[in-house]
Amino acid sequence: MKPVKIAILSLTHGHTRKYFQTLHDNPALDWVAVSAETEEVRDVFYHYGYNTIPCYMSDDEMFDAHPEIEAVVIASANSRHLEQVKNCAKRGIHILSMKIPTFDMNEYAEMMEVVEKSFIVFQIELEMHYNPVVDRMKKLFADKALGKVTSFNATNITLSPVWAFPWQGVPELSYGKRVPLREGDHRFCGGALCDHPHIFDMIRWLTGSDYEYIYAQVGPNIRADIEEEDVILVNGKMKNGVSFLLDPSWSRLEERLKVPAPGWEIFPKRMEVNFNISGEKGVMLVDSFGPNVYHNGAPNDRYTVQYTYFDEWIGLIDEFVDCIRNHKTPMINLAWHKRTIEAVNACYESVRKGQPVYF
Amino acid sequence: MEKVKEALVKLLDKYSVPYTKEDLESELPLQCWRMNRKFVELKKLVTTRIVEDPCLLRFCHLTDEKTALADLLYREFDLCEYVMDDSIAALNAAFTDGRSGSVVVTMKSGVIGSVEVGNQLSSANPEVDRHEIIARRGVASDIVVDTQIPQHSIYLYTDDGVQQFKDTDHELYGLDEKEIEWVRAHFEFLKDKSTAAAHQAQHLHLNKLVEMAFESDKEHKKMAL
Numbered sequence: 230m231k232p233v234k235i236a237i238l239s240l241t242h243g244h245t246r247k248y249f250q251t252l253h254d255n256p257a258l259d260w261v262a263v264s265a266e267t268e269e270v271r272d273v274f275y276h277y278g279y280n281t282i283p284c285y286m287s288d289d290e291m292f293d294a295h296p297e298i299e300a301v302v303i304a305s306a307n308s309r310h311l312e313q314v315k316n317c318a319k320r321g322i323h324i325l326s327m328k329i330p331t332f333d334m335n336e337y338a339e340m341m342e343v344v345e346k347s348f349i350v351f352q353i354e355l356e357m358h359y360n361p362v363v364d365r366m367k368k369l370f371a372d373k374a375l376g377k378v379t380s381f382n383a384t385n386i387t388l389s390p391v392w393a394f395p396w397q398g399v400p401e402l403s404y405g406k407r408v409p410l411r412e413g414d415h416r417f418c419g420g421a422l423c424d425h426p427h428i429f430d431m432i433r434w435l436t437g438s439d440y441e442y443i444y445a446q447v448g449p450n451i452r453a454d455i456e457e458e459d460v461i462l463v464n465g466k467m468k469n470g471v472s473f474l475l476d477p478s479w480s481r482l483e484e485r486l487k488v489p490a491p492g493w494e495i496f497p498k499r500m501e502v503n504f505n506i507s508g509e510k511g512v513m514l515v516d517s518f519g520p521n522v523y524h525n526g527a528p529n530d531r532y533t534v535q536y537t538y539f540d541e542w543i544g545l546i547d548e549f550v551d552c553i554r555n556h557k558t559p560m561i562n563l564a565w566h567k568r569t570i571e572a573v574n575a576c577y578e579s580v581r582k583g584q585p586v587y588f
Numbered sequence: 589m590e591k592v593k594e595a596l597v598k599l600l601d602k603y604s605v606p607y608t609k610e611d612l613e614s615e616l617p618l619q620c621w622r623m624n625r626k627f628v629e630l631k632k633l634v635t636t637r638i639v640e641d642p643c644l645l646r647f648c649h650l651t652d653e654k655t656a657l658a659d660l661l662y663r664e665f666d667l668c669e670y671v672m673d674d675s676i677a678a679l680n681a682a683f684t685d686g687r688s689g690s691v692v693v694t695m696k697s698g699v700i701g702s703v704e705v706g707n708q709l710s711s712a713n714p715e716v717d718r719h720e721i722i723a724r725r726g727v728a729s730d731i732v733v734d735t736q737i738p739q740h741s742i743y744l745y746t747d748d749g750v751q752q753f754k755d756t757d758h759e760l761y762g763l764d765e766k767e768i769e770w771v772r773a774h775f776e777f778l779k780d781k782s783t784a785a786a787h788q789a790q791h792l793h794l795n796k797l798v799e800m801a802f803e804s805d806k807e808h809k810k811m812a813l
Binding site for chain 2: 255256257359360361362364365366369374375491510511512513514515516517519520521522523524525526527530532535537538540541543544
């Protein structure tokens with residue numbers, strides 16, 4: 230199969246660095262170039278050692294220099310996605326989008342339209358679908374190991390990335406606009422909730438059902454100096470009667486590093502996606518990122534989880550290449566993902582109203 | 589065996605790694621456990637000096653009777669050397685009935701280590717292993733603090749009892765941990781066959797260490813290479 234000629238745009242998203250090794254190693258890809266939004270971002274990219282990959286300071290400059298580019302990973306702030314999608318669609322370039330295409334449903338509709346008209350592949354990066362523990366969980370669900378599922382409780386809790394990826398701390402860049410969380414609250418939409426759509430997607434995928442209603446409540450921030458929510462709890466019910474509790478908080482404290490590095494975490498485990506699922510036959514406890522290796526060494530002599538089994542980006546990219554070369558529709562496409570984005574927006578609506586929101 | 593070979597071929601084809609039929613039949617001892625990510629990460633913690641200046645290793649591996657004590661020793665001795673990038677210079681072993689016991693090893697660097705082995709675990713239970721590196725700065729381990737047994741990713745509690753699952757490799761989903769080690773080891777080797785002599789030399793060296801361990805137990809003497 231002819232390798233897909235691929236590039237990365239912007240380099241400002243927190244997941245950007247996860248792609249470097251896969252793009253470099255996978256023979257189904259030919260990594261052509263990257264574009265960087267700032268010189269600082271470019272310098273960080275070169276710090277990772279991929280000095281043979283040309284780095285341009287604008288998307289258009291890169292596309293003009295490399296008309297052979299067939300596909301891109303859009304690794305930018307959420308607020309830039311529509312403009313970049315339109316540019317790629319115009320050029321017939323396939324897109325691997327970060328987990329939030331946009332929170333603005335008018336923009337979302339526009340994206341769907343341009344993607345449909347240009348016949349490009351548009352895959353959304355929900356990497357949990359390529360996690361081996363989730364593979365097992367999907368099989369156990371398919372085998373009905375728990376019988377009828379009754380409740381689905383999940384965490385997607387992490388440290389806050391806002392110090393290393395500042396756009397995530399700016400409501401206009403993360404949520405797309407400056408919207409107060411609720412009357413009398415000094416904070417704005419765009420924080421932890423916007424960073425953690427995975428569990429909102431996974432419950433739909435695993436239960437095969439849709440949201441009936443959703444309730445969300447924000448707490449006082451752990452980080453008093455950021456202007457978005459960092460702890461938030463969500464519960465509600467699916468249409469098939471499954472009750473759920475979702476925790477998408479930034480509830481693990483971090484050192485305020487500008488570039489992620491060892492010692493970033495203060496709490497030993499910087500990221501957790503766990504599930505407690507009950508059904509008529511029993512209970513399933515799942516840790517998608519465990520077990521691991523542990524240490525209390527440099528740089529901070531704190532007990533630390535050293536992530537050990539972590540290869541989601543390989544399967545994600547394999548699917549993207551397969552869709553491009555074999556004209557398939559990705560598992561997580563714009564049409565499927567729309568409800569997940571609507572669920573996140575419903576959480577903000579619930580916070581604003583102080584009551585559950587029905588779909 | 590056919591299942592793992594099939595998985596290996598799939599991986600070789602995916603990454604365009606050339607191979608022959610003979611390559612797939614090769615019985616070169618590859619010390620496959622080195623491919624387990626937990627040992628790769630432990631080694632990385634040592635070599636990148638996240639844990640600085642190791643002094644003591646505490647390794648343990650308990651299985652059921654299907655695994656010979658010699659095989660457990662072979663693996664754990666190799667892991668001492670692989671993780672530490674060092675070699676065992678001397679050892680003193682004490683076994684009972686050829687089924688369980690311990691070895692105190694001294695590495696060339698002076699680091700010491702305990703290797704607990706045994707094959708008297710009930711076959712109804714999963715293997716237990718633990719690898720802990722104690723350094724002047726920091727401790728690294730493959731089990732969680734304040735626990736005694738390795739963790740799993742999924743626990744399923746039903747009327748049929750508890751089922752545990754540990755899936756670690758999306759590309760090789762469906763294979764167990766040891767099968768994954770085998771496939772990854774052969775895949776890495778076929779990408780770079782120049783390591784053949786090193787694997788063979790290590791095999792001979794480890795066999796010698798295992799022999800020394802049984803001799804040490806028999807003679808009640810510390811043995812040095």
